[in-house]
Amino acid sequence: MSEKEIKNLEAIFEAKIARDEKIEPKDWMPEKYRKTHIRQMSQHAHSEIVGMLPEGNWITRAPSLRRKVALLAKVQDEAGHGLYLYSATETLGISREELYEQLHSGKAKYSSIFNYPTITWADIGAIGWLVDGAAIINQVPLCSTSFGPYARAMVRVCKEESFHQRQGYEIMLTLANGTPEQKEMAQDALNRWWWPSLMMFGPTDDMSTHTEQSMKWKLKRKTNDELRQQFIDQTVPQANILGLSIPDSDLKWNEERGHYDFGPINWDEFWQVVKGHGPCNKERLQTRVDAWEEGEWVRDAAMAYAEKKAERKVKQAG
Numbered sequence: 001m002s003e004k005e006i007k008n009l010e011a012i013f014e015a016k017i018a019r020d021e022k023i024e025p026k027d028w029m030p031e032k033y034r035k036t037h038i039r040q041m042s043q044h045a046h047s048e049i050v051g052m053l054p055e056g057n058w059i060t061r062a063p064s065l066r067r068k069v070a071l072l073a074k075v076q077d078e079a080g081h082g083l084y085l086y087s088a089t090e091t092l093g094i095s096r097e098e099l100y101e102q103l104h105s106g107k108a109k110y111s112s113i114f115n116y117p118t119i120t121w122a123d124i125g126a127i128g129w130l131v132d133g134a135a136i137i138n139q140v141p142l143c144s145t146s147f148g149p150y151a152r153a154m155v156r157v158c159k160e161e162s163f164h165q166r167q168g169y170e171i172m173l174t175l176a177n178g179t180p181e182q183k184e185m186a187q188d189a190l191n192r193w194w195w196p197s198l199m200m201f202g203p204t205d206d207m208s209t210h211t212e213q214s215m216k217w218k219l220k221r222k223t224n225d226e227l228r229q230q231f232i233d234q235t236v237p238q239a240n241i242l243g244l245s246i247p248d249s250d251l252k253w254n255e256e257r258g259h260y261d262f263g264p265i266n267w268d269e270f271w272q273v274v275k276g277h278g279p280c281n282k283e284r285l286q287t288r289v290d291a292w293e294e295g296e297w298v299r300d301a302a303m304a305y306a307e308k309k310a311e312r313k314v315k316q317a318g
């Protein structure tokens with residue numbers, strides 16, 4: 001393709017972004033746009049399926065049938081989110097096998113939050129309330145992201161996340177209004193999940209490597225810091241209703257800014273977790289690798305069946 005033709009295609013692409021039109025898989029797009037989307041969307045897909053593990057840990061120990069049914073449905077939804085997102089990523093010309101290989105080899109990232117352990121039942125409440133709460137705030141703007149398949153997948157994901165957030169908050173509300181021991185359990189879960197939830201939004205804007213370009217492409221509609229602040233402003237009143245205290249002595253309403261001020265985030269801990277040294281990184285990755293290896297016979301059987309069926313069709317036709 002000549003330089004002039006490429007410039008032409010770039011101009012068409014930029015004009016579409018400016019008009020807020022969706023970029024579809026068969027449209028021409030800059031290679032960097034394609035790669036950035038594969039990176040973010042596949043990290044997102046991996047996060048959904050690794051994210052099933054901390055909660056899956058409590059399905060057999062949910063305190064009642066009602067809680068078990070809700071938790072099962074939530075964890076299944078997360079598998080579904082992973083599938084929509086892997087499918088949407090495949091439209092950019094990368095195979096599912098390559099994506100899994102990147103996860104299993106440790107090359108691909110997934111959200112830092114899923115490398116923390118779920119020690120008590122209250123952690124299931126805290127994940128729904130805080131982790132899904134943070135996910136919604138991050139993902140609602142993604143419903144209007146510029147790449148069509150990602151934007152459309154996000155619409156359904158956000159609807160389901162909203163049910164997840166409510167089931168988590170309701171667990172917290174029940175515990176907070178229960179016995180002193182139950183309330184203590186809820187407070188302990190909030191203490192452990194608060195800071196990692198703030199880290200989910202990614203590094204501060206001045207440290208973020210991708211935000212500037214991703215905002216120009218309308219992949220990201222808000223910066224990491226804007227979303228983090230929105231989450232804090234929205235969550236503090238919810239903690240007040242629960243009668244629980246957020247573990248941050250610097251947390252204070254700032255009349256002038258119209259936002260809560262908050263204390264320093266431990267970015268050293270964040271990068272340690274991202275680099276594979278969090279409390280559960282090894283366990284999470286090993287569980288995914290084991291599931292892949294143990295499922296090999298299912299994939300082989302499905303392929304053998306498909307081949308046999310195709311052979312039979314050819315024979316019948318001939």
Ligand code: FAQ
Nearest residue numbers: 044047048051110111112135199200201202208209210211
């Ligand atoms: N963990 O330049 P930025 C969920 C990396 S789904 C690990 O700011 P970007 C549902 C980042 O990849 C949760 N790594 O990057 C659920 C980059 O490294 P790279 C997942 C992180 O992409 C609930 C480097 O740091 N959600 O919770 C993290 O512009 C309950 C520099 O960062 C999504 O994936 C992190 N937290 O912004 C499931 C949403 N943050 O790639 C089960 C879509 C940053 O250059 C139970 N993703 N890094 O090697 C996004 O919105 C963005 O990708 C951000 C990061 C905001 C996460």
